[in-house]
Amino acid sequence: MTSPSPCCDPAPPPLPPEALVPWPSAEVPARPRPAPPPARAPAKAFRRGVVTVACELRTPRVVQFYRRDFTPISHWLDGLDRARDFRHVDPRAVHEAERIVTAHLAAVQDVFEGAVQRSDGLIAAQGLADVPIRYADPVTVAAPIVHPAARTYLRVLSTADDAFASLERAWLLGLVDTRARRIEEARFRKALRGISTRVREQYSAMARVLREARAAAAPPAEPDAVPAPPDDMPWWQDTAPAEHTAAS
16 A cells, blocks of 8 residues: 555644745755745744644645645634634634534545545555555655644645555556546545635635624724724734633
């Protein structure tokens, strides 16, 4: 079988979300790259605790999804959790939004686990299970986890990595034709894109509920009143005491 991509236990020190630069493989010299801009500390970026999880990803496609989607998904999940701190938000609505995200992640995990079983089963049936697939430049990412669903998302990416690798191994061994491989890879990419779409939908819906509730409860503006924050300001950046409940 294709050896799974290891996702290890949390490893200090934690990295800020802006520092999602994969560590290069020890087997390949690191390429020179421009110095990253100064990053805020995790406490300032997310205001709560952050753990760091190391995970190896081998396939370029999954590395691309990690680099593009992990940070915004983490911010949306963090924003959903922070919505509980505002008196205008029903905590049950936040719980339901997180339940929808978790259920969607579980469904996508099932998609990739099934794909790995099918590809590995096809390879094993031909007596080729001991033929591994190797990648020239796997990377180990240090993922900052700010919400339990972000850890689940990282596991989904690891399983997706296994699915892409197992399918490519079957293709290289001549057990899957090119057309079938491309159709299956398109299905994998659609499943991964759907995660960010679903999380963003839940975040946006919660932000809309909060804005509408606050607008309905706001007193009439006085002539010299300070302007309200713009509607597109994330709720965790609006720290006006009148809107924020006391910490529980």
